[in-house]
Amino acid sequence: MTDDAHTSRRAFLRGAGGVALGSAALAAGAARADDPLITDLDAQPWTQFLGDPVDAMPYGMPSEHEAHVVRRTVSWLTADATSSINFTPLHELEGIITPNGLCFERHHGGAAHIAPGDWRLMVNGLVGRQSVFTLADIMRFPRVTRTHFLECAANSGMEWRGAQLNGCQYTHGMIHNVMYTGVPLRLVLEEAGLKGAAAWVLAEGADAAGMTRSIPLDKCLDDCLIATHMNGERLRPEQGYPARLVVPGWEGNMWVKWLRRIEVGDHPWHHREETSKYTDLLADGTARRFTWEMDVKSVITSPSPQAPITHGRGPTVISGVAWSGRGRVAEVHVTTDGGVNWTKARIEGPSLDKSMHRFNHEFDWDGAPLLLQSRAIDTAGYVQPTKDALRAVRGVNSIYHNNAIQTWAVDSDGRAENVEIS
Ligand SMILES: Nc1nc2c(c(=O)[nH]1)N[C@H]1C(S)=C(S)[C@@H](COP(=O)(O)O)O[C@H]1N2
Ligand SMILES: [Mo]
Numbered sequence: 001m002t003d004d005a006h007t008s009r010r011a012f013l014r015g016a017g018g019v020a021l022g023s024a025a026l027a028a029g030a031a032r033a034d035d036p037l038i039t040d041l042d043a044q045p046w047t048q049f050l051g052d053p054v055d056a057m058p059y060g061m062p063s064e065h066e067a068h069v070v071r072r073t074v075s076w077l078t079a080d081a082t083s084s085i086n087f088t089p090l091h092e093l094e095g096i097i098t099p100n101g102l103c104f105e106r107h108h109g110g111a112a113h114i115a116p117g118d119w120r121l122m123v124n125g126l127v128g129r130q131s132v133f134t135l136a137d138i139m140r141f142p143r144v145t146r147t148h149f150l151e152c153a154a155n156s157g158m159e160w161r162g163a164q165l166n167g168c169q170y171t172h173g174m175i176h177n178v179m180y181t182g183v184p185l186r187l188v189l190e191e192a193g194l195k196g197a198a199a200w201v202l203a204e205g206a207d208a209a210g211m212t213r214s215i216p217l218d219k220c221l222d223d224c225l226i227a228t229h230m231n232g233e234r235l236r237p238e239q240g241y242p243a244r245l246v247v248p249g250w251e252g253n254m255w256v257k258w259l260r261r262i263e264v265g266d267h268p269w270h271h272r273e274e275t276s277k278y279t280d281l282l283a284d285g286t287a288r289r290f291t292w293e294m295d296v297k298s299v300i301t302s303p304s305p306q307a308p309i310t311h312g313r314g315p316t317v318i319s320g321v322a323w324s325g326r327g328r329v330a331e332v333h334v335t336t337d338g339g340v341n342w343t344k345a346r347i348e349g350p351s352l353d354k355s356m357h358r359f360n361h362e363f364d365w366d367g368a369p370l371l372l373q374s375r376a377i378d379t380a381g382y383v384q385p386t387k388d389a390l391r392a393v394r395g396v397n398s399i400y401h402n403n404a405i406q407t408w409a410v411d412s413d414g415r416a417e418n419v420e421i422s
Contacts, residue, residue: 085106
């Protein structure tokens with residue numbers, strides 16, 4: 001920048017009015033004439049020296065100033081980190097796509113590392129041709145690209161008996177929303193040839209856990225994918241590289257990673273993950289089984305305990321995410337007074353089938369304490385329930401499928417806390 005330009009910047013700032021930003025809404029952004037970040041180029045090394053050359057980082061990384069935006073685990077939740085979970089930092093994200101490096105991880109036997117040349121997919125059982133496909137074989141099938149959320153059925157599972165974890169990363173972060181590219185499972189099953197009695201599919205993983213789940217054939221023929229890519233690049237190892245099952249709208253446990261075998265049968269297999277786990281213990285001691293669909297749900301991500309209001313009263317943005325395993329999200333309503341008054345929020349960005357939706361609601365905060373909630377309604381007509389309404393039906397023995405309305409209490413300093421109101 002020339003001295004003239006330098007001088008004219010100062011002149012602009014010291015000139016009549018100084019502040020061109022004028023509107024009352026932006027009063028908080030009023031410029032100070034002595035702000036060195038405007039008046040003093042010496043205080044801005046990024047203008048004084050050349051920056052990094054191209055290729056400084058052949059695979060790019062976020063700004064060093066964003067180093068706090070990471071997946072986080074809760075150490076007391078599980079005994080060992082190889083059979084554990086971490087959480088997506090929802091409070092730091094915008095839009096609807098979860099960046100690959102921030103997708104929460106759930107492993108039962110650690111993340112397997114499989115060279116693509118060593119990967120095989122076996123298809124056996126009630127098929128005309130028992131088959132083994134290489135990755136190169138799979139890549140020759142017609143492929144599709146679709147955006148879907150994956151939510152672990154245990155998401156919000158720690159909140160059944162009361163408000164517990166202080167932040168939406170921990171209360172709601174067992175979810176990610178990814179644009180997958182893959183091959184419809186239907187095409188691979190048809191290639192192997194389904195026998196008449198075929199009614200169920202067993203999906204099996206190649207990791208140390210050898211995870212298995214029974215999936216009804218109808219779902220497999222409808223919209224399941226053998227995914228090889230996430231958000232444009234290959235799957236990450238943590239997400240099942242080189243291939244995972246995508247089971248849109250259904251609980252994350254069924255999305256078998258490091259997929260190695262598909263068995264076709266005429267009955268479900270009643271394996272561990274669909275009997276002792278991923279069933280819902282009711283108040284009377286019986287358990288619901290095969291509760292595959294993820295019910296309509298939403299959460300305000302900002303403000304929230306990890307994302308307090310720091311700007312004081314005035315124009316304030318409430319932002320959050322909503323999703324349903326039964327279709328699209330039709331509406332999201334937001335309350336600032338604990339459910340006395342509800343306002344329809346704006347759905348921002350794409351509204352896709354079985355995908356995360358972003359909602360925003362702007363309001364003028366008077367600095368008084370708030371009780372923030374969001375409530376989503378899906379295109380199948382389901383309305384997200386209150387915690388009390390859900391407990392009336394499900395009791396408090398459950399771990400899985402808690403889709404209740406979340407409350408954040410915001411104090412007059414803008415700090416938010418996980419609370420319950422009745
Ligand atoms: N092979 C295999 N697949 C698996 C798992 C696993 O441990 N092994 N965990 C399941 C569970 S419980 C969930 S919630 C999702 C998590 O997917 P993510 O790690 O991509 O978030 O993967 C599922 N698929
Ligand atoms: Mo899960």
